[in-house]
Amino acid sequence: MELKKLIRKNIAELQPYSCARDEFKGEASVYLDANENPWNTPYNRYPDPLQLEVKEAISRLKNVPVERIFLGNGSDEPIDLLYRAFCEPGIDNVVAMEPTYGMYKVCAGINDVEYRRVLLNQDFDIDAEKLLAACDSRTKIIWLCSPNNPTGNSLNRDEVLKTIKAFEGLVVLDEAYIDFASQASFSQLIDSYPNLILLQTFSKAWGSAAIRLGMAFARPEIIQILNKIKYPYNINILTQRQALAMLKNKSTVDNWVNELLIQRESLKTALLTVPYVQHIYPTDANFLLIKVEDANAVYRFLVSRSIIVRNRNTVALCEGCIRITVGTANENNELINTMKLFSQK
Ligand SMILES: *Cc1c(COP(=O)(O)O)cnc(C)c1O
Numbered sequence: 376m377e378l379k380k381l382i383r384k385n386i387a388e389l390q391p392y393s394c395a396r397d398e399f400k401g402e403a404s405v406y407l408d409a410n411e412n413p414w415n416t417p418y419n420r421y422p423d424p425l426q427l428e429v430k431e432a433i434s435r436l437k438n439v440p441v442e443r444i445f446l447g448n449g450s451d452e453p454i455d456l457l458y459r460a461f462c463e464p465g466i467d468n469v470v471a472m473e474p475t476y477g478m479y480k481v482c483a484g485i486n487d488v489e490y491r492r493v494l495l496n497q498d499f500d501i502d503a504e505k506l507l508a509a510c511d512s513r514t515k516i517i518w519l520c521s522p523n524n525p526t527g528n529s530l531n532r533d534e535v536l537k538t539i540k541a542f543e544g545l546v547v548l549d550e551a552y553i554d555f556a557s558q559a560s561f562s563q564l565i566d567s568y569p570n571l572i573l574l575q576t577f578s579k580a581w582g583s584a585a586i587r588l589g590m591a592f593a594r595p596e597i598i599q600i601l602n603k604i605k606y607p608y609n610i611n612i613l614t615q616r617q618a619l620a621m622l623k624n625k626s627t628v629d630n631w632v633n634e635l636l637i638q639r640e641s642l643k644t645a646l647l648t649v650p651y652v653q654h655i656y657p658t659d660a661n662f663l664l665i666k667v668e669d670a671n672a673v674y675r676f677l678v679s680r681s682i683i684v685r686n687r688n689t690v691a692l693c694e695g696c697i698r699i700t701v702g703t704a705n706e707n708n709e710l711i712n713t714m715k716l717f718s719q720k
Pocket residue numbers: 448449450451452476520523524549551575576577578579584588589
């Protein structure tokens with residue numbers, strides 16, 4: 376794969392902004408280079424633009440070298456940056472499986488890039504041939520998500536690999552829910568597949584959606600392109616500090632994940648006792664997609680009882696479906712009890 380053929384010309388030629396913290400790295404005793412206020416430590420100083428300390432901790436944990444890690448303001452930032460780096464507005468296109476996470480399409484729209492959708496099969500899985508058939512010489516990115524949102528399942532590994540191997544552009548595999556999955560991450564395969572970009576996030580298993588921290592893992596040349604076009608100080612110091620604190624506390628995260636997996640199984644069992652639940656789809660994530668008789672009515676009833684789930688009724692292939700995030704045992708019980716009240720009406 377030739378990165379030079381994929382990158383937009385203006386991005387390839389771009390001279391990035393060189394901030395004070397780019398030009399002098401390291402320790403000094405007097406900093407008079409960035410027009411900062413000398414008081415109000417530590418918030419007076421600009422944060423590390425490349426977040427080295429956070430990346431080193433992530434690197435150790437994930438066994439991914441620092442130069443293969445990009446950090447963004449949520450996963451949403453690398454999603455948008457990939458469009459801006461590789462997709463020429465009005466000319467290039469991307470291919471995505473559907474149903475899936477909505478941001479791939481929204482960012483395509485914002486960047487005026489054609490978005491081609493390929494429906495998943497009845498098992499919510501991909502068919503590499505179908506994805507590849509939707510591509511042409513102007514297709515820059517294929518978007519995959521595994522475990523997928525809102526369906527919950529992991530994609531067939533062989534089909535994902537087939538797609539990566541056969542496609543001459545970039546394949547983005549969004550692993551936002553990988554910590555809940557029985558399948559292994561593709562993170563150890565970045566070396567073998569130079570067109571593979573992985574997305575992970577602090578928003579789900581790490582319990583840190585509020586700090587807005589997303590990760591992209593890819594070969595160093597791709598990471599350098601993202602670094603070149605991001606806002607210089609895209610990750611603020613509060614987020615960097617909190618991320619470091621969480622990374623030192625991995626056992627807490629492991630305990631949360633274990634508990635949520637137990638709760639997921641209990642919730643599944645309990646949902647089977649709700650008469651109007653017609654189907655519970657297999658899940659590898661921290662949520663369940665269920666099919667009911669009347670999704671709109673169930674959704675409205677739950678809202679009226681102050682319980683909010685996600686109505687996916689209007690999503691292609693998800694007609695009649697509701698997406699339920701796994702909560703605490705108490706929250707899940709409240710949901711089930713309330714759902715049973717509805718069936719009695
Ligand atoms: C929740 C979610 C994300 C997380 O996005 P952030 O911007 O990191 O909060 C990414 N991808 C998918 C598929 C998700 O469901």
